[in-house]
Amino acid sequence: xxxxxxxxxxxxxxxxxxxxxTAAERQRVSRAKKKDAAAAATDPPERCVVSALGGIVxxxxxxxxxxxxxxxxxxxxxxxxxxxxxxxxxxxxxxxGGMERLFGGNLWNKGxxxxxxxxxxxxxxxxxxxxxxxxxxAEWMEPLAKHVQEELRKLGILxxxxxxxxMTLLLSEPHACQQSWHCDFPYQHACFQKKFLAGDGTVxxxxxxxxxxxxxxxxxxxxxxxxxxxxxxxxxxxFRGDLEHAGAAWARRDWNFRIHIYFITGGERCKKDWKCPLxxxxxxxxxxxNIRVCGPPxxxxxxxxxxxxx
Ligand SMILES: O=C(O)CCC(=O)C(=O)O
Numbered sequence: 001x002x003x004x005x006x007x008x009x010x011x012x013x014x015x016x017x018x019x020x021x022t023a024a025e026r027q028r029v030s031r032a033k034k035k036d037a038a039a040a041a042t043d044p045p046e047r048c049v050v051s052a053l054g055g056i057v058x059x060x061x062x063x064x065x066x067x068x069x070x071x072x073x074x075x076x077x078x079x080x081x082x083x084x085x086x087x088x089x090x091x092x093x094x095x096x097g098g099m100e101r102l103f104g105g106n107l108w109n110k111g112x113x114x115x116x117x118x119x120x121x122x123x124x125x126x127x128x129x130x131x132x133x134x135x136x137x138a139e140w141m142e143p144l145a146k147h148v149q150e151e152l153r154k155l156g157i158l159x160x161x162x163x164x165x166x167m168t169l170l171l172s173e174p175h176a177c178q179q180s181w182h183c184d185f186p187y188q189h190a191c192f193q194k195k196f197l198a199g200d201g202t203v204x205x206x207x208x209x210x211x212x213x214x215x216x217x218x219x220x221x222x223x224x225x226x227x228x229x230x231x232x233x234x235x236x237x238x239f240r241g242d243l244e245h246a247g248a249a250w251a252r253r254d255w256n257f258r259i260h261i262y263f264i265t266g267g268e269r270c271k272k273d274w275k276c277p278l279x280x281x282x283x284x285x286x287x288x289x290n291i292r293v294c295g296p297p298x299x300x301x302x303x304x305x306x307x308x309x310x
Contacts, residue, residue, distance in 0.1 A: 047229070049074040052151045063238070064203050065156045071222060072229065072239035078211060079234035080152055083144055087213050087257045094171055094255070098132065099124045102170065103279060104247075107180035112279075121247065123260075127167040141167065148209060148236075148261055157238055158263055159202030162232035165262035168213065170210075172250035172258075178221060182279035184208045184262060185241035191265060192242040206241035206264045214256040219248040244282030 021029065048066030049057040066073035089217075093099065103112050104119025124132045124142050128299040132253055135142055143166050152158040184206075191205040198204045210231075212218035223244040231237050239245065241262075250256050 007079060047072060047074060049076065050155060051076040053077045062201065064157045064197055065203055067157055067203050067238055067240055069205065070198055071224060071243040072237050073157065074231050075155065076232060076235040078148060078236045080147065083140055084234065086140065090169060090257050091255065095123065099171060104179055107182065108280060108281060115180065115258050120173040123172040124169045125166060126169055138273045145261060149263065152238060156201050157203060157207065159198055159200055161198065161204065161265045162263040163266050165206065165264035168260045170258040170260055172256040174253045176250040178249040179247040181223065181244050181246045181282055183242050183244050183282040185228055186280055187242035187282055204265065206262065207238055208241055209238050209261040211236040211259040213258060218256060218258050221246040221248050
């Protein structure tokens with residue numbers, strides 16, 4: 001052994017290069033490389049988590065790449081203090097009967113109204129103003145939507161091509177069931193088939209944003225994700241408009257308010273009338289456009305998939 005080491009040192013001193021590896025050493029290196037490659041292949045790709053206040057939370061990829069390739073990114077601290085009191089206002093509005101029933105489960109086999117009747121979920125379109133408060137009555141609506149758009153632009157997710165589409169208030173009552181899988185925009189549309197980000201690195205299609213206001217945050221089920229995606233109070237999940245998702249069940253005894261914002265893309269390829277968010281059937285369980293699957297669905301997911309009639 002001692003002799004071998006001395007020979008290696010001599011070889012290094014004479015040639016300036018390490019001596020060639022022996023057959024056994026080459027085999028060892030090759031086995032180690034194969035092991036690393038296998039581990040990399042089974043490690044699920046990681047969703048990007050960033051903070052709107054700056055600082056890296058978990059940034060294995062850029063926010064827009066995470067939206068493009070994994071379907072979503074998490075943006076923490078998206079809601080400034082000026083809006084933290086809003087759930088109080090929303091509770092008063094909901095108690096006064098100001099919200100509408102939102103679909104829950106069984107949407108595709110029972111239809112919207114039957115699904116909504118038993119969902120324990122409610123919604124209210126805030127912008128463009130419809131049946132809800134006017135912009136004078138709720139002065140916070142437009143500034144909040146603008147703030148979110150600006151932050152997502154700063155993070156490089158939204159670009160010049162995005163315009164505000166709509167903003168909706170969501171409420172889950174205690175024991176609300178999980179929604180049926182759906183997309184917010186038609187996943188078959190050409191804009192979602194684009195393989196590459198726009199020249200400035202932003203995403204080239206409509207995106208949805210779901211912001212948590214409950215103290216325990218909120219969660220969303222997303223096709224292809226390894227588990228339900230959770231995000232904290234005043235934080236958001238930003239996801240591709242063609243990502244098939246479902247509002248998660250809410251098992252607690254209090255109300256969970258969320259804000260859902262849709263940013264659409266202007267121009268010819270993505271129609272402006274997409275601002276009206278409708279649940280649309282997705283591919284259920286068959287993956288999305290260009291979205292990498294992050295690991296096998298759990299058994300519970302598999303049971304949910306097979307229970308859905310399409
Ligand atoms: O309830 C949620 O949190 C998400 C709702 C949703 O995805 C929708 O209604 O389109």
